[in-house]
Amino acid sequence: MVVTIPADAAPSRDLALVERFLAGRDEEAFCDLYRAHTPYLWAFALRLAGGGASAAEELVQECWTRAVERLDRFRGASALRSWLGGILLNCWREGRRELRWLGEDDGERAAGRAVPPATGPLRLDVESALGRLPDGSRAVLLLHDLEGLTHEEIGERLGIAAGTSKSRLFAARRGLRRHLGLDPGGTP
């Protein structure tokens, strides 16, 4: 197999970890991959799930299951972290579709959410406020403000128009600031 090793250390390490795992599908090799990327996936899953730890655990489990199923197709064209994040996002979208089909809506889920453990009051506030946003707006906010995606990229990943991404981002930021007490009036 021909593998191009990028100059950046992280992709190079990731490709080496992937190659090692694929050589024998060994548990220890998988655990090295898991430990390198799960802190990122966990933070992403926890926020996508609005702070629900059990939902985030299921997301991470399903994400790794799908990733391992198709890891032999990963060639390093994108960073492994982005690749895994994309899979996690798809798992979340599918789960959301199921919940919608069962009759739940974003508002009901947001009302009953826990928040992740915090390291300080500011972070607790932000994480809590994130959990109170509607799922669709929160996802756009995370993808744009934390993941650094453009509206076009967000539109592709979430199956929405770029314009919808923009308006959701606007609403999410406004909602977040309102929940944080930074924009009491909440006027657009």
Added chain:
Amino acid sequence: MNAHDDYRDAGTPLAGLPRELAPPPALEQRVVARLAARGLLARRAVRRWLVPLAAALAGLAGGWLLRGSPAPPAAGSDAPLYLLLLSAEPQTDLSETELVRIYSAWGREQAALGRMAGARKLEDEGIVLAAGGDGPAATLRHDEMTPTGFFLVRARSLAEAEAIARTCPHLRYGGRVTVRPIDPV
């Protein structure tokens, strides 16, 4: 500038959030278990030598041994119990089929002599708890001394138990067997 740019200029409240968070310690084992259950992972538990060991132990635990062996016990059914704790991976070029045959033959031989009181293979996963700590349990790491299975044999003395252990094929191929008397109290 349109209305959407107003908050972009003000910065995002998410800017200070950490990109990584420590996942629950038990999550790793759950992910590994799911992958193994779907055949996506070669578990440590299926290391080559464990296959014959598991096969041998399955035969021994099949019922006939523990219900009573065909030959009278050599050491007596009330003789002290000794734990033969197996660890480390033997080095051999023998085929898996051959290893299964060898391990099974040894187990049946010990049972026929009335020495065998029990046998089990341990699952590969496990956790390690430290005294006094409220922190998360550590995932079991495997090394030369990590137990992977055991035989429980009856013998009249530690020397006799040692003699039994020395005939175990696990030891013959470079594995390790720890012999420990079971406290009768």
